[in-house]
Amino acid sequence: MDVRESIKNLIREALLGLGLDASVEVHLERPANSQHGDWSTNIALALAKKAELVPRDLANEIKRVLEELYSEDISAIEVAGPGFINFYLDKSWLYDVLVQVVTAGSDNWARLGEGEGSEVIVEFVSANPTGPLHAGHGRGACYGDSVARLLERSGYSVAREFYVNDRGTQMDLFAASLAACVSGRDVPEDGYHGTYIKEWAEEIPEGDDPLVWGKQRALTAHKEVLSDLNIEFDSWFSETSMVESGAIEETLSMLEEANASYQRDGATWLKSTEYDDDKDRVLVKSDGEYTYLLPDVAYHLDKLQRAERLVNVWGADHHGYITRMKAAVESLGYDPKRLDVEVTQMVNLQRSGEEVKLSKRTGDIVELSEVVKEVGPDAARFTYLLQSIDTTQTFDLDLVSRRVNENPVFYVQYAYARIRSMMKKADEVGFEPLPISEIDLSKLQHSRELVLIRSLHELPEIVARATRELAPHQITTWLREFAADLHGFYHDCRVLGDEIEPSLTQARFVLMQGALIGLEVGMHLLGVSAPEEMWRDEVESSEGDG
RNA sequence: GCCCCUGUAGCUCAGCGGAUAGAGCAUCGGCUUCCGGAGCCGUGUGCGCAGGUUCGAUUCCUGCCAGGGGCGCCA
Numbered sequence: 001m002d003v004r005e006s007i008k009n010l011i012r013e014a015l016l017g018l019g020l021d022a023s024v025e026v027h028l029e030r031p032a033n034s035q036h037g038d039w040s041t042n043i044a045l046a047l048a049k050k051a052e053l054v055p056r057d058l059a060n061e062i063k064r065v066l067e068e069l070y071s072e073d074i075s076a077i078e079v080a081g082p083g084f085i086n087f088y089l090d091k092s093w094l095y096d097v098l099v100q101v102v103t104a105g106s107d108n109w110a111r112l113g114e115g116e117g118s119e120v121i122v123e124f125v126s127a128n129p130t131g132p133l134h135a136g137h138g139r140g141a142c143y144g145d146s147v148a149r150l151l152e153r154s155g156y157s158v159a160r161e162f163y164v165n166d167r168g169t170q171m172d173l174f175a176a177s178l179a180a181c182v183s184g185r186d187v188p189e190d191g192y193h194g195t196y197i198k199e200w201a202e203e204i205p206e207g208d209d210p211l212v213w214g215k216q217r218a219l220t221a222h223k224e225v226l227s228d229l230n231i232e233f234d235s236w237f238s239e240t241s242m243v244e245s246g247a248i249e250e251t252l253s254m255l256e257e258a259n260a261s262y263q264r265d266g267a268t269w270l271k272s273t274e275y276d277d278d279k280d281r282v283l284v285k286s287d288g289e290y291t292y293l294l295p296d297v298a299y300h301l302d303k304l305q306r307a308e309r310l311v312n313v314w315g316a317d318h319h320g321y322i323t324r325m326k327a328a329v330e331s332l333g334y335d336p337k338r339l340d341v342e343v344t345q346m347v348n349l350q351r352s353g354e355e356v357k358l359s360k361r362t363g364d365i366v367e368l369s370e371v372v373k374e375v376g377p378d379a380a381r382f383t384y385l386l387q388s389i390d391t392t393q394t395f396d397l398d399l400v401s402r403r404v405n406e407n408p409v410f411y412v413q414y415a416y417a418r419i420r421s422m423m424k425k426a427d428e429v430g431f432e433p434l435p436i437s438e439i440d441l442s443k444l445q446h447s448r449e450l451v452l453i454r455s456l457h458e459l460p461e462i463v464a465r466a467t468r469e470l471a472p473h474q475i476t477t478w479l480r481e482f483a484a485d486l487h488g489f490y491h492d493c494r495v496l497g498d499e500i501e502p503s504l505t506q507a508r509f510v511l512m513q514g515a516l517i518g519l520e521v522g523m524h525l526l527g528v529s530a531p532e533e534m535w536r537d538e539v540e541s542s543e544g545d546g
Numbered sequence: 547g548c549c550c551c552u553g554u555a556g557c558u559c560a561g562c563g564g565a566u567a568g569a570g571c572a573u574c575g576g577c578u579u580c581c582g583g584a585g586c587c588g589u590g591u592g593c594g595c596a597g598g599u600u601c602g603a604u605u606c607c608u609g610c611c612a613g614g615g616g617c618g619c620c621a
Contacts, residue, residue: 029562029564031565032561032564032565032566032567032568033566036565040564040565042563042564042602045564045601045602046601048601049601054601055601055602080565081564081565082564082565082601082602083601084564084565128621130621165621168620168621169620169621170620170621173620190620265619266619267619278548278549278617279617282618282619283619284619285619286619287619289619291618291619291620291621292620292621296621315615316550316551316615316616317615317616317621318616318621319549319550319551319615319616320549320550320616321616321621322550323549343550343551345550345551345552345614345615346614346615348614386558386559387558387559387560388559388560389551390551390552391551391552391553391559392551392552392613392614392615393558396558399571407584408570410584411570411584411585413584414582414584414585415585417582417584418581418582418585419581421581421582422581422582423581424581425581425582426581429581461562465562468562473559473560474560474562476560477559477560477561477569480560480569480570481560481569484569484570487585487586488585488586488587490581490582490585490586491577491580491583491585491586491587492586494580494581495581496581497580497581534582534584
């Protein structure tokens with residue numbers, strides 16, 4: 001049993017012994033300050049009122065009973081602060097953790113089974129095929145892929161989907177813009193004015209339909225840059241395909257039968273106000289054309305039949321659509337809780353200190369492919385996943401590419417490469433690792449060593465929380481802290497060398513194997529590569545040679 | 547006017563209702579007998595404002611202020 005559970009059980013036992021309510025949730029936390037022990041509980045604070053005692057007095061009561069119960073694994077119990085009960089454990093539990101990590105390996109450490117194979121569809125990016133992806137799409141792309149990776153590691157069966165709006169007003173405008181360029185006319189005022197329109201127009205083979213060709217051109221561009229970012233979709237779901245299959249008309253009938261729609265002013269409306277929306281929304285315009293909403297509802301119906309849970313990643317400018325989509329889903333009898341819409345806030349791109357506006361319509365955009373080309377896929381992914389999607393992000397291309405020493409991704413990858421380098425050296429000097437059962441891990445006593453094992457122990461919880469909250473930046477944060485701990489270890493503790501006792505070398509080698517596993521798990525979840533080596537760029541020598 | 551996100555150190559950001567609120571960068575000062583110095587150690591300033599809930603609030607609730615985004619028979 002996990003140490004944590006056994007301590008919790010001990011606490012419950014103690015509560016029973018005092019005649020207190022043992023059915024309450026016992027919170028056992030790792031104190032932020034390591035001087036406060038290995039584990040800490042606030043149970044005395046939580047129950048003090050009911051017990052009609054001062055928290056510290058109750059804590060001391062509980063401590064007294066615990067001391068009669070506890071096993072030799074616990075070396076001390078203390079009451080501290082306003083009434084926390086702190087547990088100090090024998091270090092042996094950490095060595096057990098290290099064995100578990102190394103035994104599990106990077107494929108299995110922090111792999112959770114909670115999903116139990118249930119199906120999840122993660123839909124993300126879903127940009128219109130009317131032009132290249134821009135830097136803002138990169139955030140949703142990296143976020144969505146990382147969320148999919150988290151869900152996979154937690155045992156869900158995940159499909160990555162890209163919804164393609166390959167028909168409708170915007171597509172027509174796009175095609176018209178291309179056609180105008182081809183024939184040397186001005187692009188329509190409400191058309192697309194990006195410079196890529198001219199470039200693409202020059203590529204169109206004579207006689208090809210600009211809409212059909214343009215869609216393929218855009219999709220090719222999307223796939224290419226996403227592939228560069230190491231993102232592969234399981235399916236590209238076409239809106240047009242639902243016209244052909246009749247799914248859209250079918251959805252319209254279903255809404256009608258559910259009494260969720262009505263006719264007014266020649267249009268068909270969704271009664272979304274019955275589900276907290278400000279106003280009802282148009283499904284079919286008076287000219288007979290669908291709005292964006294109706295096909296998307298049809299798509300969501302399709303997804304709901306294929307998966308238990310849906311995760312959508314939308315940009316901040318689409319947040320207003322959440323209510324109406326959930327209204328549609330609910331009015332058709334589905335539980336809206338099965339649909340989880342995550343909204344990514346805007347990305348403000350900077351270059352040379354100047355803000356670059358990200359608007360596809362003005363033509364003044366920075367394409368995602370430029371970002372990837374400029375900073376590289378690893379730095380791009382890591383940077384997009386550096387912070388919570390709830391905050392507006394400032395992505396400084398200069399910072400991420402030019403000044404590498406300020407770039408966290410290199411810090412983390414370098415920690416990995418250093419260990420790899422040490423292991424290569426070990427191989428060269430003929431070091432032979434013993435089977436783990438023959439290694440005395442209790443040689444690991446340095447605080448630099450112990451902190452690493454504690455972090456490795458935390459990783460499964462971090463993965464669980466990041467999955468629960470769909471927040472991959474928590475993995476990024478863990479990685480940065482773990483890398484810092486590793487650099488600290490590397491600085492203070494040598495693994496190889498004549499002055500290091502052979503048994504300590506063996507123990508530290510195991511620790512480094514565990515560290516590699518932690519880094520690999522974390523970097524894999526972010527979709528960032530773990531390089532075995534990375535050499536400093538040749539620094540251009542300063543002028544003159546003194 | 548309504549809806550969503552944000553407001554924490556000079557800057558960029560972490561912070562699952564708890565103890566002395568943390569990192570990176572920037573500043574300043576140290577560390578080359580080193581498995582890779584892209585490293586390590588030290589150095590100080592902060593929770594937008596006001597209420598509420600709570601034993602305890604940066605965290606939850608309400609209001610206000612500020613910034614960003616959205617409110618179309620566009621997507």
